[in-house]
Structures are given as C-alpha cells and as structure tokens.
Amino acid sequence: VYNKKVMDHFMNPRNVGEIENADGIGEAGNPHGDQMKIFLKIRDNRIEDVKFKTFGCAAAIASSSMATEMIKGKTLEEAWELTDEAVAEALEGLPPGKLECSVVSREATHRAINDYRKKQGLEPLEEKT
Amino acid sequence: LVYMDHAATTFIKQEVVETMLPFLKDHFGNPSSLYSIGREGKEAVETAREKLAKALGASPEEIYFTSGGTESDNWAVKGTAFARRKKGKHIITIPIEHHAVLYPCKYLETKGFDVTYLPVDEYGLVDPAELEAAIREDTILISVMYANNEIGTIEPILEIGKVAGEHGVPFHTDAVQAIGNFSLDLKGKDRDVNMLSLSAHKFYGPKGIGALYIREGTEIDSYIHGGAQEKRKRAGTENVAGIAGMGKAIELATANIEKHAEKIRKMRDRLRKGIMEIPHCRLNGHPERRLPGNLNFSFEYIEGESLLLMLDQMGICSSTGSACSSGSLDPSHVLSAIGVPPEIAQGSLRLTLGDANTEEDVDYVLEVLPQVVEKLRAISPFYKPSDVCEK
Amino acid sequence: LVYMDHAATTFIKQEVVETMLPFLKDHFGNPSSLYSIGREGKEAVETAREKLAKALGASPEEIYFTSGGTESDNWAVKGTAFARRKKGKHIITIPIEHHAVLYPCKYLETKGFDVTYLPVDEYGLVDPAELEAAIREDTILISVMYANNEIGTIEPILEIGKVAGEHGVPFHTDAVQAIGNFSLDLKGKDRDVNMLSLSAHKFYGPKGIGALYIREGTEIDSYIHGGAQEKRKRAGTENVAGIAGMGKAIELATANIEKHAEKIRKMRDRLRKGIMEIPHCRLNGHPERRLPGNLNFSFEYIEGESLLLMLDQMGICSSTGSACSSGSLDPSHVLSAIGVPPEIAQGSLRLTLGDANTEEDVDYVLEVLPQVVEKLRAISPFYKPSDVCEK
Numbered sequence A: 001v002y003n004k005k006v007m008d009h010f011m012n013p014r015n016v017g018e019i020e021n022a023d024g025i026g027e028a029g030n031p032h033g034d035q036m037k038i039f040l041k042i043r044d045n046r047i048e049d050v051k052f053k054t055f056g057c058a059a060a061i062a063s064s065s066m067a068t069e070m071i072k073g074k075t076l077e078e079a080w081e082l083t084d085e086a087v088a089e090a091l092e093g094l095p096p097g098k099l100e101c102s103v104v105s106r107e108a109t110h111r112a113i114n115d116y117r118k119k120q121g122l123e124p125l126e127e128k129t
Numbered sequence B, C: 001l002v003y004m005d006h007a008a009t010t011f012i013k014q015e016v017v018e019t020m021l022p023f024l025k026d027h028f029g030n031p032s033s034l035y036s037i038g039r040e041g042k043e044a045v046e047t048a049r050e051k052l053a054k055a056l057g058a059s060p061e062e063i064y065f066t067s068g069g070t071e072s073d074n075w076a077v078k079g080t081a082f083a084r085r086k087k088g089k090h091i092i093t094i095p096i097e098h099h100a101v102l103y104p105c106k107y108l109e110t111k112g113f114d115v116t117y118l119p120v121d122e123y124g125l126v127d128p129a130e131l132e133a134a135i136r137e138d139t140i141l142i143s144v145m146y147a148n149n150e151i152g153t154i155e156p157i158l159e160i161g162k163v164a165g166e167h168g169v170p171f172h173t174d175a176v177q178a179i180g181n182f183s184l185d186l187k188g189k190d191r192d193v194n195m196l197s198l199s200a201h202k203f204y205g206p207k208g209i210g211a212l213y214i215r216e217g218t219e220i221d222s223y224i225h226g227g228a229q230e231k232r233k234r235a236g237t238e239n240v241a242g243i244a245g246m247g248k249a250i251e252l253a254t255a256n257i258e259k260h261a262e263k264i265r266k267m268r269d270r271l272r273k274g275i276m277e278i279p280h281c282r283l284n285g286h287p288e289r290r291l292p293g294n295l296n297f298s299f300e301y302i303e304g305e306s307l308l309l310m311l312d313q314m315g316i317c318s319s320t321g322s323a324c325s326s327g328s329l330d331p332s333h334v335l336s337a338i339g340v341p342p343e344i345a346q347g348s349l350r351l352t353l354g355d356a357n358t359e360e361d362v363d364y365v366l367e368v369l370p371q372v373v374e375k376l377r378a379i380s381p382f383y384k385p386s387d388v389c390e391k
C-alpha cells in the first residue's frame, strides 16, 4: 500500500517527542479522531528544533515525520509555506484516499507558528485551506 | 510469517488443491453436457454436494452452490424478501451482521421493505425475547448470523430458531465463520434454520465459491437466472474445481471438529492472557461465548492501521476495525454497535488463529506486540505513561 | 477423444493453470487485507483487470469481475432495469439470446417491465431498422448478443450500437461467444456498447469466473451488495486464482486473433463441406456470418440426443438442441425462433471447433458421422431411403 519512503518514516519516525517549554505548540485533528501535536523551539525567527506526536494511520505518522524534517532549521516564513502536496511529494507519493492524512501536519505546523506569534504579541497569520 | 487473520481468509489445504487440479486440467467438461467428458464434472459437483450435506446434517437436494458467502447472503435475504413480498414487508436482523447481509437489507429498504436492526448487548449478543417482541404480523424473514466475524460472538442460534419457528417466520443464518468451529445439524439441533450461508475460503478451501443451504419447502426466488443448473434455482456454468475443492475442504474441516477447536482455543487463550497484561487494553466481544480462534482488542491511544502495519513489518498478519484502514469516516460498524467509543474502536486489533498457527506463533506475538504497542504509544499525543490500566 | 463442443466449454490452457496455481497455494491472502500477504492477490487482480481492458480496448476501471457469463448478463439486464426504472420500463432484446439474458427479462416482466423480443430472420439476424422502429420513449435498455452460442450467427453489433446510441438507449451485448474470435475495441469501433458480458471458460480459462464491462457513466445498480470490492459495485471476496487465470486466458486468446480464427475457420469449412454430403441435412444459422468454429446441422428423421450419445460412444463430443436432451418439451428456443420446425430441430447437432482440434479430428468426424446418421435413420420410422436430399 505504502512506498518504501513512507514505510521508513512510519517505522522510524524522525523528531518524535515533546519539547518542554516549547515556543509554539500546534494541534490539529480530522474527523476520524486522528490527531497531531507539534512543538517548536524557535530562535532568531528560525525553527531550531521541532518534535511531534501523532495518533493516526501510517500516512499520518509518516507525513508528520516528513513535515518536521522539512521545517527544521527553516525560518518561520519558509515554514509557513509548507503544503500538503510538498509533504506528499517528499514522501514520493501517498496512496489515493490518504492524501488528506498529511493535512494535519500542515495545519498543526501553522497553528504552532501562530501560537508563537501570539506569544510574541504578533497578529496570527491566516491559515490557508 | 505468523498468519493470524484466519477470519479474513485461510490458506488452502494441500488435499483440497489436489482435489481441484484434475478439474483445471483433464476433466474440463461442462457438467451440463451429456457426454462422458462432462460427466466427471457432474459427478464431482454431486460428490461435493453430498459432502456438504453430510457436514451440515442436510440433504444434498438442499445445497445450492454460489460464488461465495456474499452471494449466498444476498440470495437468502433478497430472494426471500421478493418471494414473500405479498405476505409482508418486515425483516429482522442485527446491526453487527456482515455487510453482505446489511447492505442487501439497506437495498430492500429502498424497495419499500421495513427492516428492524435489533440492538445487541455490549457483547454483541441478541436477546431472543427481544427478538420475539420485534416480530410483527408482516415479518417475512429473520436473519441473524451464527458467529460474528469481527468480535467472534456466538449468537444464541437455537433459541432464535425456536422463536422464528414458533412464529412461522423463515430464519436465515450467515454461518460463514461457524463452519469448522461448530458441528451443525440441520436435521437435528439446527432444524429451525431455513437458510444458511457458507464460504469455502474460511475453512481452508478456495475463494469465490460458497453455498446456500435452503431447507425444502422454503419460499425463495432465484437470484441468478439462466441455464438449468442447480435445479434451475441458481444458473451459470458451475465452478467445478472450486466446488470439488469446497467439498473436500468441508470434509476435512468437520472431521474431528471438537478436538481441532479445542487446540485452537488453547492457543488462543494463552495468547489472550498474555496480551491482557498490556496496560490500557480491553477485549471486545464476549469473554466466553466467542469463536475459538478469535481475539479482538482495543489498545487505547493507538490507531489500528498503524498497529497492523507495524505488526506486518514484524511478520505478523492481523486485522483492524479502524476507520483509517477502511478509508471510511467511521470505525467498524460492529464495534460501534456494541458501544465501543469511536476513539477506542480506532485502536482495535483482531487476531484470528487457525490451522496455520503453532505455539511458537503465540510466543512470537507475545514478544512483539507489547513492544509495538509501546512504540506507537510513545508517539501518541493522547498517551500519558502515568495512566493506570483499567481492565 | 475428439472434442467438438468448444461453445459449451473449453479446456484450460497450460499457461493459464500455471498462472492460477500460486493463488491456490502460497499467495492465499485476501486482496482486501492491508498487509503484504494480501497484496500479491490484489496485484494479481489488478494485473488481470488490465489484461482484460487491453484485450477489449477498455479502461481497467470499466472491468468488473463476476462469477461468470450468467451473472454478468443478470447484472447488466436487471441492474440497468432497476437503476433506470424511473426513466421507463421498456427493454428490447431478441428471442435467440442465451437464457442468462432471456430469463432475467422474463423475471423483469413479472416486476412490471415490458420486454420486446424482436423477431430475427431465418438466419437469426436482427434487422437494425426494425430495432430502431421498436424503440419507444420509455425504452431503457437494448440487449443483443454479439454472436449466438447455438447457431453461431454474428449480429450486426456496430449498426445496433449506432441505433442505440442515437436514441440514447444503453446497449448491452453478451459477448461470451465472441471473445477470442473477434477483435473488440470498446474505445473504437465498439464504442456504442455500454455493457459487455464475458466468461473465461469459453476462451480457455477456468469456469466460474467472468466479467462485465461497464462503460464509465452507465447507470447501473449493484447486484451483489456487501464488502467494498470492485469499487463497491460487486461485493464478495475475489476468486483470485480464477481472475488471474482469466487475465492470462484473454491475453492468449486475443494475441494473433485473426490467424487463429482463420485456422479454425478452415478446419470448420472442410468439416462443413464433408457433412453437407450427408443426405437430408441442413445447416442452421447463417451460411457466412457465423462464428469461425460453429456448425449446426439438422439431420432429418433423427433425434439429436441419440445422435449425440452415439457420437460420444465413438469418442466425439458434441451438442444438440433436441428437446429430449434437455428434458423439456420443446427443442432449442433458438432453432424455434429462426423457424426450424420442431421435428427437424429435434435432429440438430452442434459441432464447435477450437484449439483442441486438428485436421485429423475433422477426418475422423467425417468418417464416423455419416455412419452414425445412417445407423439411426435405419431405426427411424420416419425415414424412407428413397427421399432425396434437399440442401
């Protein structure tokens, strides 16, 4: 069902865990009851560290892992540009019907960035859909 | 490889394959033909029919071959409904039936029939008294499965049959999961069953072949019309190899059934005991009244498809009722119907033991499963290691 | 043994059996399963779907697996009728269809549908102009077979399709006898066909497996409801071995189709010429527009079942449309519909050539058949040796 890359990120997810006193925390879910929580450590407008926890199918877990890899070390502006398609593409494709499982990673990332902005007294950015 | 998904399908026994082969090779004649080369096929079909009849305690004339359990269920439900339309339009079934019964019922609802989906209890059990209370003047069919494919719960078929019989309502039972696990006796204890579905690939036979038992005198329309096969009740050139294989398979599956079920049950019970040690897990279905090979657990904080795939990576084949695995929004309709909350149903795992298993398999699963559960919980946002186990 | 009953069923080609075997042995997984062992089955099913699509000039998404030609016909006719009931209740078909189309039509008549059985000419041919005249405002389906199984007549499918298309009526064709004899091109010349039935055991594949081609956008109800197989259109665990075998079989049957048909036609023509020398015999069906392997004769003063059995004793497998052979009162509905008088239809013999045959088989039949006919006529009360042949 899943390609090798997806299986690798699923079996050995990168950046699993929580960050104590994270600078930004974001959470997103879908109607299945799937859930992702993301923790950002931010320094000089850059994502210095990122951790996640996900409840969901293999596609959801692999997307979470890939998304965190993709935003790590990026500026917040760069990270904001993360798209579902980019995550799916980096995973070399997801099976039909599993594309939406990457949505939670993008949403959680956006929410974590906004959480950080709020804490900084900045206006939250408008989430894309 | 540890195969623990016997409820999904089974391997085909060697003797069964050997019984099939001649009909894929030399004995290719059409059983409807008059000449000698068709006769071998015809004989194979009739021999298989006798074997099925013997295994079920039925007469050969009451066995009709179909393309599988799904067709048998469709035929029983829709064939009876249409044949008895003039007598009424009410059907009683239960919400934990296989989709092969539920969807035909839904279809009949669009055609003006009334279906009662009688609630079951937290274990999936029907209450025969409630069933009796649900029977109406215009009830034309009761369909209740022998044993459930997901949670393994064994329904009180004898009691249900008695109620149905007393009220003169035809009774169909989907026995797809029961064959090879219980002795059936349609002339004896199971004499209140009017129709019974079975499918070869659940008892070490081939896929795409099944049968419907139809008690003599049962009112039922044909469902597939055409040639004169199956006493004009089910048309179509016979899947001779499949039928021959199913005959052999049922013979093997019903010889020494108690000893076989006991052996599977023992392995299953040891596995169950071991798995119950994992914190935050609960057994779905009835603690005792369940198919000998069936286990169905929910592991809290975990999603089932992930669990299944990680087990697969470790060489263990299993099944889940999670919504993610089916691509639908809702988890298993069976778990919902017995009141398992969606978030817990999401973490369900079905392990079904059978002839492919050994005690070593049990050891291996008991070694691997706790680690995999641990690993998935470690990445779950819901899990707090401090939580206490609630068994 | 000389097998001349390829229209009834064919032997299974060696490569086809070999394609099937792995799915009866190691690769037993359920194609619906998520883990690796089910994936091989899933892939085999999809590979077969692609092979069928390629052979028919269709898209894989338009191929649905069934339990054979009979189910495909039932599904096409009843599934369309029920899906389009609100648009009308009129169906057009022809009286020489296989029972797998005719009996579903008869069944629909009991459910309030109107069926026109458009008469065919003495050769069994439909007149497309007459068909057009029969179309009404409320016509919801036209079903005309590609080629007839008894007399081999090839219907003017392209013209019929055109008429159907112009009037916006869905067109189903039973192509069970056509596969391997004609090139189909559902995206090209056959683009007016909306549904097409086929059955593997007519083209050197296994029995009990078939397919229905359903053009995208065709309105049709599911007929067998249940699991999510076949895009939820045809439920039931797949007959993986059968499907894999059918995929291989259609690939083999459609490679080099012209050359193959030509070879069969040549043998058939020599056999025909030789048989026509027998006095008081007539060829049923069209002299030219017929399936390459088909011959259908009536031998006056002879009863077909006797003829068939005597030939069987001499090692020749054939078929008949005699009433005695079917246990019914009337001889073949096809021969009746083309106007063959009952007493002559009684003496019909169908010989259908195919890959099992050689030129020696033709020699042998030409040696044996005249003697057998002679022998039976010698005991017939109707026969006067002085009668002259009327060819």
Ligand SMILES: Cc1ncc(COP(=O)(O)O)c(C=O)c1O
Pocket (backbone or CB within 6 Å): B007, B008, B067, B068, B069, B070, B071, B073, B098, B100, B145, B147, B148, B149, B174, B176, B177, B199, B200, B208, B209, B210, C235, C236, C237
């Ligand atoms: C209880 C039950 N009924 C019906 C079926 C359908 O049978 P088949 O797989 O032969 O279509 C199954 C198996 O999937 C089953 O477990």
Ligand SMILES: Cc1ncc(COP(=O)(O)O)c(C=O)c1O
Pocket (backbone or CB within 6 Å): B235, B236, B237, C007, C008, C067, C068, C069, C070, C071, C073, C098, C100, C145, C147, C148, C149, C174, C176, C177, C199, C200, C208, C210
């Ligand atoms: C023209 C035609 N349609 C339908 C069928 C039925 O197909 P099956 O034998 O696969 O049920 C046959 C064969 O008997 C046939 O010749």
Ligand code: FES
Pocket (backbone or CB within 6 Å): A032, A034, A055, A056, A057, A058, A059, A060, A098, A101, B323, B324, B325
């Ligand atoms: S998270 Fe539920 S389907 Fe992917």
Ligand code: FES
Pocket (backbone or CB within 6 Å): C323, C324, C325
């Ligand atoms: S003479 Fe025996 S059936 Fe016709």
